[in-house]
Amino acid sequence: VLCMMAGSGLIIAANLHYTTTAERQRDIFLRNGIGPRVTAEIQSWLGAAMQVRDTIHWAVMKQIYTEEFNYGTIRQLVEPAFGQIEGLISVELAFSTSPHIVSVNAVENPSGAVENILLQSDAPSCFSIGSLGCLQRSEAFDSHSTAWYEIGSSLDESDTPLDSNEAPTLWAGPTIRPDASNQYLIPVYTMIWKSVFPAVVGEPFLVGRATIDVRALSSLLVDEALVDEGHSRVFLTTRQGTVVSARQPLASYVDVSGSDGTTELKSVWEVRG
Structure with a gap:
């Protein structure tokens, strides 16, 4: 070899x-x-895969994205990435100030091309997204207990300048998971990063996870x-x-x-x- x-x-x-x-x-x-x-x-x-991280992190640093569950801003930031990044399956955001998450998933047509995205959350405000906007979670679900949030929250941003567009990042994988149709298994990598909201008391942060099909x-x-x-x-x-x-x-x-x-x-x- x-x-x-x-x-x-x-x-x-x-x-x-x-x-x-x-x-x-x-x-x-x-x-x-x-x-x-x-x-x-x-x-x-x-x-190219890092573009989705860079876009969200830049919006946080420039205080364009300041409210965790601002679904309109999240859609504007994330939606273009699904047409530009080959293999991008989903983007998930979790927050230090909330046990809830925001999830954005690719919706593919029969040929496998991304034709839309599905934005959802398990937060009480999910109804404002639309009829399909609410994730079904048990009442006991807490994003802070998920492995990817624990990994992301432990990333050290101290070596990164406050105005930098470089977020502390970890690539995890490869792993096997079902595809969107739950018919096939696919190999994926996940990119986990941490973005701290600047000039906010308590330094709240978000942890992002992008899942990418590497076929x-x-x-x-x-x-x-x-x-x-x-x-x-x-x-x-x-x-x-x-x-x-x-x-x-x-x-x-x-x-x-x-x-x-x-x-x-x-x-x-x-x-x-």
Whole structure:
């Protein structure tokens, strides 16, 4: 297995079996040809994915977004991102001053393209959003008890200048989850960040979570110079070797185990080419 850094902890890996000089030359091509290209493309994708975080954080810093459950402002900030960021599934916002959340989800047409968004909340004011605006939650639900809020609230913003558009951020994943139709499993990454409302007593903050479908990254792992254009031969993995994306069926790099059907992504050395 050959590995190369591709950005944000992602690595390009390829199955290599040296038997001829030509295959050694293919190793060199992978390192010096495909590696830099895919690295640049993935970094571009990561930059686009961060736009939704940057937009919300900028609005908080400039005091354009000042009221947690201002649904009109949230829609204006988030809605454009769903048409611009490939794979963006949902954006969720939780607040240090409230146990409630705001959730924005992509609504896809039969071809898989985003045609609308669904804005919802479990806050008492959710009825102002519209007939579908209220999330169904148990009375015991508290956003502060969710794992992603706990992670986000612990992020340290002390090293970030107050007027900076850089919010403390953590990428979590990859994990497997159902798609919007609950018919298929898909690999996703989540981006968690923290934005502190400036000039407000008590320094309230929001924690944001954007969930991104990473299946589209498999289109980057193709090159005409490779055997079968790299299908079933080139993988995108984490530093630990967990497969994130590949040009082969998801079932080939997902492991289902236990009586409860627990799913997890395989390590690259467990995947059969």
